[in-house]
Amino acid sequence: MADIGILGGTFDPIHYGHLIIAEESRLKFGLEKVIFVTAGDPPHKQDYTVSDAEHRYAMTVLATETNPFFECSRMEIERPGPSYTVDTILAFQEMVGQGTGIYLITGADAVLEIPTWHQPERLLSLCKLITATRPGCDLAELEKRVPAEYLERIIFLEVPGIYISSTDLRARVQQSRSIRYMVPDAVEQYVARRQLYR
DSSP states (O other), X not given: OOOEEEEEEOOTTOOHHHHXXXXXXXXXXXXXXXXXXXXXXXXXXXSSOOOOHHHHHHHHHHHHTTOTTEEEEOHHHHSOSOOOHHHHHHHHHHHHOTTOOEEEEEEHHHHTTGGGSSSHHHHHHHSEEEEEEOTTOOTHHHHHHSOHHHHTTEEEEEOOXXXXXXXXXXXXXXXXXXXXXXXXXXXXXXXXXXXTTO
């Protein structure tokens, strides 16, 4: 069985940046599929009130439904307690068996926080970590903040330089500004219909 990719996130909302990272990773590493795992109770998102998990999951399904190589998982939403990535990877390992490699896909901004993750050493022993960078990304900050033994186990993948952040998207909606062309049409319509971020 071919390897799989796991892209976890709050997805509040999911946007084209997430989709580009997933597709580039799938193609570069020959992944059979990429599974988007919507965080249930994200321990690193204490600075704002995260939207209801069902809304975030619904937007993820809408954003990925046109790609047959993308799937969505409710694993972290349905598991009680904080959403620790190491627990998710362990659960997927059990599901797919020994013959399938697991690639955890994330962005460079998230990797800066890896020393604060739950059991980072164990996590890096369970999977390969793909970190998406943009053209011209300065890795010096990573080298300053991330221990060398972690950096050695990270695969850096340069992706097209589109900078979109969920934080900015929420602010734009709150200010009645457009998010068109930053998120799939179905996600834009869902946000408007449900009056999210207002």
